[in-house]
Amino acid sequence: MYDTQTNAPALWQPLLPQPHAQSHKYSRGYVLIQGGYPVTGAARLAAMAAARCGAGMTAIAAPEVALPIYASALLSVMVKPYAHAAELQTLLEDTRVSSYLIGPGAGISQDTRLTTLAMLATGKPVVIDADALTTFAGQTDTLKQAIGASCVITPHEGEFKSVFGISAAHDRPTRITQVMTAAQACGAIVLLKGAHTIIATPEGRVLINEQAPSTLATAGAGDVLAGMIASLLAQGMPAFEACAAATWMHAQAARLFGVGLIAEDLPGMIPAVLQALLKT
Numbered sequence: 001m002y003d004t005q006t007n008a009p010a011l012w013q014p015l016l017p018q019p020h021a022q023s024h025k026y027s028r029g030y031v032l033i034q035g036g037y038p039v040t041g042a043a044r045l046a047a048m049a050a051a052r053c054g055a056g057m058t059a060i061a062a063p064e065v066a067l068p069i070y071a072s073a074l075l076s077v078m079v080k081p082y083a084h085a086a087e088l089q090t091l092l093e094d095t096r097v098s099s100y101l102i103g104p105g106a107g108i109s110q111d112t113r114l115t116t117l118a119m120l121a122t123g124k125p126v127v128i129d130a131d132a133l134t135t136f137a138g139q140t141d142t143l144k145q146a147i148g149a150s151c152v153i154t155p156h157e158g159e160f161k162s163v164f165g166i167s168a169a170h171d172r173p174t175r176i177t178q179v180m181t182a183a184q185a186c187g188a189i190v191l192l193k194g195a196h197t198i199i200a201t202p203e204g205r206v207l208i209n210e211q212a213p214s215t216l217a218t219a220g221a222g223d224v225l226a227g228m229i230a231s232l233l234a235q236g237m238p239a240f241e242a243c244a245a246a247t248w249m250h251a252q253a254a255r256l257f258g259v260g261l262i263a264e265d266l267p268g269m270i271p272a273v274l275q276a277l278l279k280t
């Protein structure tokens with residue numbers, strides 16, 4: 001039997017990272033995001049969200065061909081171009097990196113799959129989302145073998161079905177059990193997105209986030225959430241609390257914005273959400 005809590009700030013608020021007088025950009029957490037091509041918007045949304053959540057450094061590793069696109073639309077977020085796999089591997093091995101995100105706009109390919117495995121092999125926290133998840137369709141064993149440290153996977157229902165081979169149930173108890181079983185099967189925290197998002201650890205902790213507004217059902221909202229989780233992980237927040245905090249703040253950002261929300265509105269709302277949480 002499980003004990004399901006509703007997500008609320010009291011569960012993680014004291015663990016929210018904050019800078020201090022000795023902080024420098026790298027000590028505040030360095031998020032490295034794999035940037036895809038030709039779908040470039042998703043990684044940029046994730047990067048803006050990661051930076052707004054407090055990471056001192058956010059970078060996108062992008063294929064050389066996509067450098068002009070990424071660089072022309074980003075200022076504080078760095079773009080690290082690579083020409084071939086060996087150069088990408090060098091970027092991944094940067095010891096200053098403190099978390100990775102792969103999937104948004106990455107493309108469903110062998111390259112994406114290999115890069116995901118290379119990120120996991122570093123032993124640092126990894127968020128696996130979207131296309132990167134799909135490259136492990138039906139292969140939870142492979143994921144489990146590769147996962148060492150903190151790993152969070154963030155499927156929507158379609159991706160959940162392709163990775164775990166089961167359709168997420170509509171009735172809540174069954175759905176929660178499915179997510180908990182999935183987390184045990186792959187050895188990662190599983191965050192099943194939806195109107196009510198369920199977060200479960202392989203050890204059996206589980207939370208349900210219930211305050212998301214339906215305006216979040218918009219393209220790119222999940223990419224923003226993935227960037228937020230990666231940012232809190234990069235800043236050293238424990239993985240379960242990082243997932244809970246990011247999911248709650250993501251929903252709260254949407255609530256504050258109100259109607260007409262598009263994904264690029266979300267990162268700009270994060271400071272107000274954080275400020276209110278850090279004040280209380």
Ligand SMILES: NC(=O)C1=CN([C@@H]2O[C@H](COP(=O)(O)OP(=O)(O)OC[C@H]3O[C@@H](n4cnc5c(N)ncnc54)[C@H](O)[C@@H]3O)[C@@H](O)[C@H]2O)[C@@H](O)CC1
Nearest residue numbers: 039040041042103104105106130131156157158219220223
């Ligand atoms: N601005 C951008 O650059 C954006 C890029 N995106 C990227 O586009 C790629 C494809 O992402 P999609 O998620 O649209 O994948 P797909 O368009 O491949 O859709 C996945 C499949 O899952 C099904 N599905 C079942 N339940 C679903 C649910 N609850 N939500 C969404 N789909 C569900 C869909 O019908 C579809 O058949 C990813 O790399 C993603 O990161 C999107 O996130 C949208 C924004």
Ligand SMILES: Nc1ncnc2c1ncn2[C@@H]1O[C@H](COP(=O)(O)OP(=O)(O)O)[C@@H](O)[C@H]1O
Nearest residue numbers: 156193194195212214216217219220221222223
């Ligand atoms: N009806 C809804 N009500 C509240 N939140 C929703 C609803 N539909 C989707 N969301 C949230 O919006 C985000 C959508 O993410 P995702 O499906 O990955 O979209 P994308 O791939 O376009 O970024 C998730 O955080 C999900 O929980």
